[in-house]
Each structure stands twice: as structure tokens, then as C-alpha cells.
Amino acid sequence: MIGTLPNLIASRSRRNLVGEWWRSVDQVTLSILICLLGAGLILSMASSPAAAARLDYDNAFFFLYKHMIFVGLGIFGMFIVSLFDAVNARRLAVLTLIGSIIVMFALPFIGYEVKGATRWVRIGPLGLQPSEFAKPAFIVFAAWMFSIRHRDQNVPAVAIVFGVYITLLALLISQPDFGQSFLLTLGFAAVFFFAGLSLGWLLIMLGISVVGAIAAYITLPHVRARVSAFTSPNTADSYQTDKALEAISSGGFFGRGPGEGRVKYSLPDGNTDFIFAVTVEEFGFLISAILVILLAAFVVQTFRNALRLNDYFCQLAAAGLATMVGMQTIINLFVNLNMAPSKGMTLPFISNGGSSMLALCFTAGLILSFTRRRPGAYEYGR
Numbered sequence: 001m002i003g004t005l006p007n008l009i010a011s012r013s014r015r016n017l018v019g020e021w022w023r024s025v026d027q028v029t030l031s032i033l034i035c036l037l038g039a040g041l042i043l044s045m046a047s048s049p050a051a052a053a054r055l056d057y058d059n060a061f062f063f064l065y066k067h068m069i070f071v072g073l074g075i076f077g078m079f080i081v082s083l084f085d086a087v088n089a090r091r092l093a094v095l096t097l098i099g100s101i102i103v104m105f106a107l108p109f110i111g112y113e114v115k116g117a118t119r120w121v122r123i124g125p126l127g128l129q130p131s132e133f134a135k136p137a138f139i140v141f142a143a144w145m146f147s148i149r150h151r152d153q154n155v156p157a158v159a160i161v162f163g164v165y166i167t168l169l170a171l172l173i174s175q176p177d178f179g180q181s182f183l184l185t186l187g188f189a190a191v192f193f194f195a196g197l198s199l200g201w202l203l204i205m206l207g208i209s210v211v212g213a214i215a216a217y218i219t220l221p222h223v224r225a226r227v228s229a230f231t232s233p234n235t236a237d238s239y240q241t242d243k244a245l246e247a248i249s250s251g252g253f254f255g256r257g258p259g260e261g262r263v264k265y266s267l268p269d270g271n272t273d274f275i276f277a278v279t280v281e282e283f284g285f286l287i288s289a290i291l292v293i294l295l296a297a298f299v300v301q302t303f304r305n306a307l308r309l310n311d312y313f314c315q316l317a318a319a320g321l322a323t324m325v326g327m328q329t330i331i332n333l334f335v336n337l338n339m340a341p342s343k344g345m346t347l348p349f350i351s352n353g354g355s356s357m358l359a360l361c362f363t364a365g366l367i368l369s370f371t372r373r374r375p376g377a378y379e380y381g382r
Contacts, residue, residue: 021083024372026305032298033078033364036349037071039291044068044352047271047278050264051352063271063352070354074361081365082372086314089369093140096362097164100134104171119175120355131172131180132359136321136366138168139187143316146195150312161188162204169208179343183328190323194316241338243267244277248336255284271352273344276336292333295348299326305371308378314370321367325360 041064048064059065084092103110103121111118112127120127142161149157165188172181189206247263247270250256261281264270270278280288302322309315325348332347334340346356349364 025368026371029301032294036294040350043275043279046258046282047264047275051271067352070357074357078361078365082368084369086370089366090140090144093137096133097137097141100130103130119177129355132355134168135184136363139320140317142191143313143320146316147313179345186327187320187324191316191320194319244274244336245338247277247281251280251284253284253286255282258282272346274336275351276347295329302367318367318370321363
């Protein structure tokens, strides 16, 4: 009896921890996330056979099983991160940023190349892209620095953040990865805007972005090819975009039906960057619109919570992370609809992609942590 007492106490402690988490976490945001991850699994089931057939895999659901593993790992990681209080979640993000930068510096020596870019590092059986984790971590770091500056104007927070931003930008461009560079800049600019900092700094950031974009277009053939495919589709290779538009146009209002899509067998990235096109073809505009509404609801709910938070850092961090998810969604949809050049960017919580899924779940865990209901966290007694 006495020997079982420590186990009983530990069991009750675990139940209390989970119960407290459930009572304090924003259940609306969590419900939306579960719906999105579930929708991603269904869409992966629809797109996996075509992707496996293109790559001559024997198992038609190879990518589905892989996606399930990363979703499971992502949910577990999201839960663990969301258990942290705001201070420890911030520390975790800063440590993640430092680790990501170190690994990105080492990529030329320890990374491996995929489609002409050295962005990945292998950890056991997993291939991970450190830049995916650097993005949300940097947003949290920037929010922390700006919150320090909010309390003490003498701290050179803006210069520190810009130094880290330039370092990340240089590392991303060297891979090369201009899609992530663009998204990082948008997220950083959003945090800058929310912090109410000088317009001059924003103009400097805009100038850096414009100069970088022009330099990339002039010096890098693949960037020039993507821009040309968008601006002059009749004279450049726009195969993927053409196929995506074909899939979207053939879907109609209700779609061809689950598993009945045809264009996905000739769409190279139909399970990743262009999964929205596969969704429209098989499930129609109605279901696709619901999917977009869910993604928008996640961003709006996070902003709603952020506006009511009393802690300045948590406000900035939650709003910045939500902006990053929202902008990634918009970029992916614009690419699928041929409204922007292809950037190799996934649809959040939906597309296949191990690093992207894990990083987005990490982002969601941080959001859930920063927006948890704690004594004095919210205004109006919440």
C-alpha cells in the first residue's frame, strides 16, 4: 500500500496538469487546429497515391503514413510547448533560434541537397529544414526585444533584432531560399508594425527587401525562371501552375469526388505546395472555401486573444506568429491561383512536409502557450 502511494500521487499530479492545461488553453483555437490537421490527413489520403505513383513507390499510401507520423509528432510537440508558461515558452523559442542559426551555418558541411538547394539536415531517419523553425523562433525573439525596449528605451533592441534578421536573411539567401526569406520579412515587418516602431526602420527593411529581390533576379537563374513563368507564361516553363489551374477549373462547386481527381497524377507537388489545387478538383469549391475559412478563423481567433492580453510581449508574439501563418496561407493560395510566382511554400497544417508540419505545430504550441488563461493574463476578468 505504502509502495503504491508515490505512483498514486504522480498519477494525480499528471491528471491535475492536463486538467489545468485543458481549462486554461484556448479551446476554440485548439479545436480549429485539430480540424485543420484532420483535414490535412484526409487530403493526404487523396493525394498520396498520385505522389507515390509518380515516384514509383510500391506503397500507394507511403506519403500518407509519413504525414501521419509527422502529424502525431507535431501534436505531441504542440501539447508539450503549450504546457509552458510564457517565460519558459519564450526561452524555448530563443534556444530554438540559436540552435537553428548554428545548424544553418553548418549546412554547407552537414546538410544535403534537394532540388538544387542545401536546406536540409538529417537527424536519424528524419530530414529537417532548420529555417522552418527559425521563423517562429525569430518572431518570438523580436517580440521579446521590442517588449524590453517598451520598458526601457535605452536598450538597443532594434539594432539587436536587425542584426539577427540580417544574419538569418543572409543564411536563407545562401541556401538559396527566397520564399522563406520573404515570409520571414513579412512576419518581422508585422511585429515591427504592432510594436509601433519608427517608420524609418520599416523603410530600411523595405529597401533591403527590394535590393535583395533585384539582386536575386539578376544573379540567380532559378529565381529569374520563376518570375518569368509568372509574368510571361507563354514564353517560360509554367507546367506546375498550368496543371494547378486545370485541377481547380475542373473541380466545380462539389468536385469530382474523393480519390477521383485526375490532374494530381501529373502535378509534381500535388501533395505539398499545390495540395489546394488537388482539394478543389476532388472536393470542390465549397469544401475548399471551408478549409480557407478554418485557416482564417485560426488567425482571427489568435488576434482576438492577443488584443485582450495584458502582457505586451505575449501580445506581440501571438500577433506576429498569427500573421506569419496567415501570410503563408495567402502566399500558398496565390501561387495555386497563379497570382504570385511559385515559392515552394506549404499550406499550413494541410500539406505534406515533415519540417513544415513540425514547425507549424511548434508555432501553434507557442500561440497556445502565450494565449492561455492565467490569473491577470486577460482584461475584463478573463
